[in-house]
Amino acid sequence: MNAGVPTTRTARLSIVESIILHHVIESQQQLADLLADEGIQVTQATLSRDLDDLKASKVRTPSGTFAYAVPQGAQYAQSADSLVPGPRPARMATKAEQQLSKVIGGLITKVIAAQNLVIIHTPAGAAQYVASAIDKQPIADVAGTIAGDDTVMVIASDNQAAQKKRDWLLEMASNAR
Missing domain, CATH: 1.10.10.10 (Winged helix-like DNA-binding domain superfamily/Winged helix DNA-binding domain)
Known part of the structure; x- marks a missing residue:
């Protein structure tokens, strides 16, 4: 195992x-x-x-x-x-990404990259929901998340991956419908 x-x-x-x-x-x-x-x-x-x-x-x-x-x-x-990760049906990946976009679009207030960490700020009480939504996605170079009340820490594989994930999260949040 x-x-x-x-x-x-x-x-x-x-x-x-x-x-x-x-x-x-x-x-x-x-x-x-x-x-x-x-x-x-x-x-x-x-x-x-x-x-x-x-x-x-x-x-x-x-x-x-x-x-x-x-x-x-x-x-x-x-x-x-x-x-x-192997090939997944495109229809399922798109739906999952759309749902993640909706979650983070409505709940992320600020995203910062610090070394290999991405720090996400949310309204009070929303961090665990955002972390769970991120954890359910097969996201390359992300080891996992840790959530408090209004802050999520995303652990990336390295500094460059953290910058890319920060940009990706900001783009997804900005494009949420």
Whole structure:
């Protein structure tokens, strides 16, 4: 199993969700194989229950095949850092980005890059909601977020990535509808 990932049901659900968000998963066997690559062995019955718990469903991809998708705002956050993002259905990525844009457009008041950190200011009480919305996105070069009451700290892989994420967040917030 990945270093830093506990062997709990919640952690497994988080990894299943992350795999579905990062890859086009057309079958439970394909999902089971990717979980095995992460060091997680599951039975078909367990995997079926996990997909039900995540409210995963199959949606048509732009290529016409069907792949699993999880609803935006599912209760389990992503945590499988070692996953390499693969091709995802464009329609799902666009919807997720639009939803993130709406969240941050209405709640971000200021964004600053400081070394490899991006500091986001929000109205009081909104930081955890913004952090959760960011954490649910497969964003390259972002390790995760930490939220207080009105401030979110986004941890980027390096200083340059932090500057790019700051610019990206500001652009998304400015273009929110």
